[in-house]
Amino acid sequence: MLRRMSTEAPSIALKLKVVLGKIQVASEKRPEALQYATPLLVAVSKTKGLDMVMEAYDAGQRHFGENYVQELDEKGHDIELLDHCEDIKWHFIGRLQRNKVAKLLGVPNLYMIETVDNERLAKAVNDTWGKLNKPGPIKCMAQVNSSGEESKSGCTPDSAVELVRYIKENCPHLDLAGLMTIGSYDHDPKSGINPDFETLVKVREDVCKALSIPTEKLDLSMGMSGDYEQAIEMGSTIVRIGSTIFGSRNTVPSQATLEEAAEQAKGQDKDLDKSTQEEAVKSQTSQLKKLSVD
Ligand SMILES: *Cc1c(COP(=O)(O)O)cnc(C)c1O
Numbered sequence: 065m066l067r068r069m070s071t072e073a074p075s076i077a078l079k080l081k082v083v084l085g086k087i088q089v090a091s092e093k094r095p096e097a098l099q100y101a102t103p104l105l106v107a108v109s110k111t112k113g114l115d116m117v118m119e120a121y122d123a124g125q126r127h128f129g130e131n132y133v134q135e136l137d138e139k140g141h142d143i144e145l146l147d148h149c150e151d152i153k154w155h156f157i158g159r160l161q162r163n164k165v166a167k168l169l170g171v172p173n174l175y176m177i178e179t180v181d182n183e184r185l186a187k188a189v190n191d192t193w194g195k196l197n198k199p200g201p202i203k204c205m206a207q208v209n210s211s212g213e214e215s216k217s218g219c220t221p222d223s224a225v226e227l228v229r230y231i232k233e234n235c236p237h238l239d240l241a242g243l244m245t246i247g248s249y250d251h252d253p254k255s256g257i258n259p260d261f262e263t264l265v266k267v268r269e270d271v272c273k274a275l276s277i278p279t280e281k282l283d284l285s286m287g288m289s290g291d292y293e294q295a296i297e298m299g300s301t302i303v304r305i306g307s308t309i310f311g312s313r314n315t316v317p318s319q320a321t322l323e324e325a326a327e328q329a330k331g332q333d334k335d336l337d338k339s340t341q342e343e344a345v346k347s348q349t350s351q352l353k354k355l356s357v358d
Contacts, residue, residue, distance in 0.1 A: 076116060077123035079309050080107070083292075087303065090296035100280050101301045106155050108288075108306030110135065111321075114145050116310055121149045127175070129304050131158025132321050133168045140171035149173075157244075157304055159217045159328050162188045169193055169202070176203040178244040178285055178304075181218045183230045190235035201239040205285055206231065208267055210260035211248040218245065224267045225274045232275060242283030242301070243268055253291045261286050261298045 087103050108129040109117050117128060117139065130136035133156070139145060140154060153175035156168055160179050165188045168174065180186050186204075193202045206227050209218030219227050224243065231240045247260030264286055272279050285302035287295025292303040 073311070076119045076309060080105075080120060080123050080125055083305060083308055086293055087296060090293040093297050094299065098299045101283075103296050103300060104283075104302045106157070106285075106302060106304045107309050108157065108304050109139075109310060110158075110306065112310045114139060114142055117152075118145065118148050120309065121152060126151055127153045127155060129155040129157045129178075129306070131156070132324050133158070133160070133164040134324050135321055136171055136174075137167055140173060146172060155304075160185060160189075161328065164324075165189055165192050169196060174202070176205065176241060178205040178302075179207045179217060180204045180231070180238075181207040181209075181227070183227060186227070186231050186235050186238065190231075190237045193237040201237050203239045203241045204231070205242050205244040205283070206240065207244045207246075208264055210245040210263040210267075213248060216246055221263055221267050225271050228271050229275060240282075242285060243271070244285035244302075246288075247286060247291075251291070253294045257298070258291060258294060261291075261295055261300070265299050 084105060087105060091099070091103060104127060105125070106127045106129040107120050107125050108131075109120070110129070110131050120128070130139065136154060136156060145152070152173050154171060154173050155175055156177045157179060160168065160177065162185055165185075168177070169189070169192050177189060180189060189202065189204065206224055207218040208221055208224050209216045210221060212220075228240060228243075231238050243264055245260055245264045247258060247264075251258045251260065264284055268279065268282050268284060271277065272282060283301040284299055285304065286298075286300045287293075287303040287305075289305050289308040292300070292305055295303060
């Protein structure tokens with residue numbers, strides 16, 4: 065019998081279903097002590113259009129992640145999205161500079177900032193949120209640089225206890241939901257346990273012990289398309305998955321996104337001299353361009 069091959073790519077709804085199924089299977093492989101939470105899926109929609117966000121929303125997805133303030137600001141304020149996705153929950157997962165805090169906090173349906181990695185930033189978010197007179201605190205996570213790679217943001221594993229203590233004691237407008245890490249991109253999950261995930265689990269132990277927080281009160285945001293199943297088996301409670309759901313990042317970033325990336329690179333290297341800074345900006349921009357065409 066002749067069967068016509070479908071040339072259509074699997075729908076976002078189908079890909080979500082597959083990912084949720086794999087999350088379920090990985091959850092059941094966890095040691096019993098880690099079984100208390102069903103991991104939360106954050107669908108990372110950076111560089112993807114609102115049509116895709118709405119398609120995922122219609123399939124039941126509610127939590128979405130973005131890592132540029134400018135892009136989230138545009139998406140979050142879109143009239144059609146506001147109308148169509150009343151219950152959307154945005155997670156900010158990118159590098160955050162203090163001069164962008166006010167803009168970020170003005171995004172409707174902002175649910176969580178996963179990338180608070182120093183006290184000054186925590187204070188800026190806290191003070192700004194306080195001035196907005198919202199009904200409750202804003203959820204945030206302390207970002208830990210578990211791989212030690214200079215290109216990654218995050219506090220050092222050793223300083224996480226102090227950062228969390230600072231937030232708990234000095235930031236009444238922040239609700240510290242847990243710890244987040246990106247981890248090294250180079251680790252092949254087939255080669256064994258990802259040391260970055262081990263590090264984050266250990267940091268949580270330290271933080272919980274030092275500050276008398278029950279383990280289950282501190283989420284772990286770790287795991288992306290390539291390694292989320294392993295991350296869940298190791299105790300991740302939030303996974304951030306982009307390309308597996310939406311396809312590879314193939315749209316050309318907007319000028320505003322490129323400028324923000326360049327600014328981030330500058331901020332990151334503010335102690336370096338000017339020519340080094342310019343190099344950093346160039347490399348960050350070309351990395352971003354590369355990301356967007358692969
Ligand atoms: C892009 C991104 C993700 C998703 O990565 P995929 O490999 O596409 O799943 C997760 N976390 C952060 C911080 C990201 O920037």
